[in-house]
Amino acid sequence: MKSLGIEQDKWWRAPCALPWRVTLTVGAHMNQSAKNQTVKVQTAITPTREQNYSEWYQQVVKAADLAENSAVRGCMVIKPWGYAIWENIQRTLDKMFKVTGHKNAYFPLFIPLSFLEKEAAHVDGFAKECAVVTHHRLQMKDGKLVPTGKLDEPLIVRPTSETIIGASFAKWVESYRDLPLLINQWANVVRWEMRTRLFLRTTEFLWQEGHTAHATEAEAREETMKMLEVYADFAENWMAMPVIKGRKTDGERFPGAVDTFSIESMMQDRKALQAGTSHFLGQNFAKASEIKFLDQAGQLQHAWTTSWGVSTRLVGGLIMTHADDDGLIVPPRLAPTHFVILPITPKPETQDAVLEACHKLAARLSEISYAGRTIEVEVDTRDLRGGDKMWSWVKKGAPVRIEVGPRDLEQGVVSLSRRDRGVKEKESMTPDALVAGAVKLLEEIQSGMLAKAKAFRDANTKTIDDPKEFREFFTPKTAESENSPTEIHGGFASCRFAMDADAEAKLKNELGVTVRVVPMDDAKDPGPCILTGKPAERRVVFAKSY
C-alpha cells in the first residue's frame, strides 16, 4: 500500500478514528469532489473489519484455513494450519510449565454426577451447560438405533476437572512431604454453550488445566500469581498480545474459587478478551474432595489448591489482535511456517534452476535455530496460479514470503515481502543477506506486532472520572459507512470503582459493560466511584467483552 502513499499499517496511531479506514489525502490541485473521498482498496477479506467485524472474523478463520464448524452443534473442526498454531502454543506453554516444576498427567473424561455435587458453587456454575452420558450401548429397535444400557449414575463430560482430579489428589497426598503437588493436564472439555463462535466459544474446546495442592495458603497464593505471570509472559512475548493482569470482581469469579485472576487483552473492535485465568481455590475443593495431609506437627489439615487454564480461545485472541483486512498475521514465534518460498517459473527451461535455488535456500534457512525450534520453511510448488498462491499465504499470515524467479536468479537476488507490511511491498536481497538476517527479521516482525497492538490498546484506553463521559465512552457510535453492523465504542475505561456488585450488575444490563479486572500493577488512587460516587480505593478496567 506504500505505493499509494498510504500508511495503512499505521492506522492504529490515530486513536479515535476507525482503525481500518483508509483515507487518501489528496492534494490541493484536485477538485473538491475528490477531496476527502474514501478510496476503496481491494482487500482479501470481505467484509472488512469496518463493514462487519463479526463476519470479518469468520471470514479470516475461513480464508486462513484455521477451522470450520462441524455437523455437531457448537463443535469445531480445527484444520491443519489452525492446529499447528495451537501445537506451537502448547509446546511453548508446556516448557514454561515444566520449568516452573509442573508435571503432566491425564485424568478421566467423565465425572460422576455425585462428584460435581460436592462443591455447591461449582455445580451451580456448570450444571446448566454440560453433556450428560446416560447410556453405554446402542440397540436396533424397529429398524432404528436407540440408546440402551442405562447407567446407574449419569456421567458428565468434564467441563473442568477440579472434582475428578481432587479425587486423585486425595489419594496421593498423605503428608506435607507429598506437597506441593504440581500437575497439569492437556485435554478436551465440553461446555454446552448456546451461542458459539469458532475458537472463542465452542461446545468442545482444547485446553490445559493446571491443578496444584499446597501446605499453606501463602504457597497456594504464590502459585496462583506465578502462573498468571507465566500466562502474561506467554501472551506478550509469544503471541505479541499485550495483556492486563488483575483480579476479577465477585461476579466474574470461577464457580467455587476464592479469588480469580485473569489476563485481559483488547481486540481490534476494542472489546476485551479474557485470555487466561488463574484461580486461588482456598480450601473449598480440598474440603469437597477430602485432600488432607499430616503437617510437620503431626496435625491433619486440608490442603490449599489452585487451578489455572488457557484454551484454544487463545487462537481467537491471536486472530483478533493481529489479523487485518487481508487475513491473518501470525506472530513469528508461533508461526507454523516462517518463510514461504514461491518459485516463479514462467518458462519451462528455467524451472529446474529456479526450483533448485528455492530448495537450496530452504535448506539453509531450515538449519537456523529460532524460538526454541528451527526456522520452518515451505517451498510452495503447488499447481496453482502465482497470484492465488501468493494470496493464500497472505491470508494464512505466514510472516515472510520469498519470491524466486529467473530474473532474480540472474541478478543473484531474491525478493522478500513481510506480512506485517503492505502486500505489494517488496525488497530485493542476496540469499546470503537473507540467511544472515533471518532471525533478526523475524524478531523485528514479532516486536513490531507487539508494539502495534500495545499502541492500539493504549490509544483506546481512557482514564475517566466523569460518569457522563463514561456513558458516552461506551455508547456505540454507528460506523461511518451505512448499514454497517459493526458497533464502535471507546474501548477500555480506567475508572475508580467501589466494588458494588449491584451497581456492576446494573451496568452490565444497561450497557453490556463489566469490570474486566482490578489491575495488579497499578498503585492505589482513591476517589469517588464512577458508578455510585462512594469512596473507592483504586481504578479498575471497565470494558465490553467476549
Place this chain on the structure above:
Amino acid sequence: MKSLGIEQDKWWRAPCALPWRVTLTVGAHMNQSAKNQTVKVQTAITPTREQNYSEWYQQVVKAADLAENSAVRGCMVIKPWGYAIWENIQRTLDKMFKVTGHKNAYFPLFIPLSFLEKEAAHVDGFAKECAVVTHHRLQMKDGKLVPTGKLDEPLIVRPTSETIIGASFAKWVESYRDLPLLINQWANVVRWEMRTRLFLRTTEFLWQEGHTAHATEAEAREETMKMLEVYADFAENWMAMPVIKGRKTDGERFPGAVDTFSIESMMQDRKALQAGTSHFLGQNFAKASEIKFLDQAGQLQHAWTTSWGVSTRLVGGLIMTHADDDGLIVPPRLAPTHFVILPITPKPETQDAVLEACHKLAARLSEISYAGRTIEVEVDTRDLRGGDKMWSWVKKGAPVRIEVGPRDLEQGVVSLSRRDRGVKEKESMTPDALVAGAVKLLEEIQSGMLAKAKAFRDANTKTIDDPKEFREFFTPKTAESENSPTEIHGGFASCRFAMDADAEAKLKNELGVTVRVVPMDDAKDPGPCILTGKPAERRVVFAKSY
C-alpha cells in the same frame, strides 16, 4: 545377583523353562536336600511373574507409579511417570508422521448417531460399547440433580473417528489436486469395555488416528503399508519391542475395513499383544461419507481411504515386554529420566560437596544430545531413606542410577548401576568417563533390551505341522509352584492355515487361540492346513492374545 553366581538376566536363554525362575546350581559337596533347591530371591514386586502374571502386571504399574484406576468405571488416571512415557511415544511418532507428510488436525469428540449408521459393518462393531450423550444440562429436582435438556439426536462419544472425519473430508476434497489428504489426530476415545485392565484395555484411552484419502487404490494400499512400517520401526527401534507385521484374517478385521494389518508382539507370558493397526478401507467409508473427487479426466470418483492407530496400550506392551520382578525397565530412548543421581550424604559436613558434585555431573550430562532430545537427569534430593530412594528408581525403571558419596568424591569416581543388570551390580568410573560414554551406554542398554526380547520371542516360537503337537503347545501347563494362577503355554506357533473362518472360530472357542497375523515378510510355504488338513498356501502366527 551376579554376586550369587546367578545370571538372572539370562533366563530368557532357556527356551522352555519358566523364564523367571531362579535356580541355584549347587556344588557336589552340598547335601542332597539342598541340591536343585529353589532359592527365594527377594524381589521388589509381589507376586512375581511366575506366581501370578496378571497380578504382577498390576503391581508393576503401581510400583512404577504409572497409572491407577479412577472412580469412573474402566477409566484410568495416567500418573506423571506413565504420562511422560506416553509423551515420549507421542513426540517420536508425531515426528515420524510429519516426515511422511501427515499433518495434525482435530475433530469433534461427539458423533451424531446418524453418522455412525452410515457404514453398516462399522456400526455393528461399535454399537455394543459406546458412551451415549442424551442430555445437555442438569437440574435440581426434589433435592437431586437429574439430567434434563434432552437432545433431539443422541451423540456418541467417539470410539474411532472414521465417520466424523469422513464428513470433513467430503467437504475438503473436490478434485484430484486435493489428494492425497494426509491427516492425523491425537485424541481420547471411548469404548465401553466390560473387562478393563490399566493401559491394555480401558474405557477411555488416548491414541492417535491417521486418516488419509487417495485418488487410487494402489496409493491407498501403499499408504496402509507405509504406516504399518512406521509402527514396526517405532516398536522395534524405540520401544525395543520386536514385532511381526502381517495381515489380519477376516474375523479379526476392523469393522468396515477391506483389509486390516497389524504389528503383533510377544509378551512375557507368551501371549500376543496387537500393538498397532493399519487399515485399508477401500471405498467403503468414502461411499458412506460421500468423499468424491473429479479425476484428471473430469470424472467424479469416490476416494480410497485408510486409517491407522496406536494407543496408550503401547505402554502396557512396553511393561509386559521389559519389566521384571523388580519392576519396570524403560527403554532409554523413551525414558522420561535417563540418569538418576542419588547423593549419599551420611554426614552433614560432606553434604554440600556431595550435592555440588551431583549437580555438576547432572549439568554436564544434560547438555548431551540423545534420541532427538537431550539426556534427562534427575538429582534425587528427596527426604527419604537411601534404600527406599534407590528402590523407587529400580521400580520405575530409570535406565541408569548413579550414586555419589563422600568416599567416591575422595577417589574422584562415581558408582553406576544399570537397570538392565542385577540391582546390586555396581561399576566405579570417573565422571569424565561417564560423560564421555553416556550415549554409548544408553544405546547399549537399548539394543540389549531389543535383543533380549527378540531372543525370548524366538525361543518361544515354534514351527508346528502336527495337529497333536499344536494342541499340546497351547494346552496350559500348571506353573511349578503350587496355587499359581499363571498359565504357561507354548507361545507363538507358525503353522499352515487354509483361511477357514469356521475352523478359526472353533479354535478360538476351544483353546482361546486365534490367528494373530499372516506375516508379510514370509515366503509361501504350501502344505496341509494345521486345522483342517486342506491345502494351505502359507504359514500364519497362531497365539493366545490380549
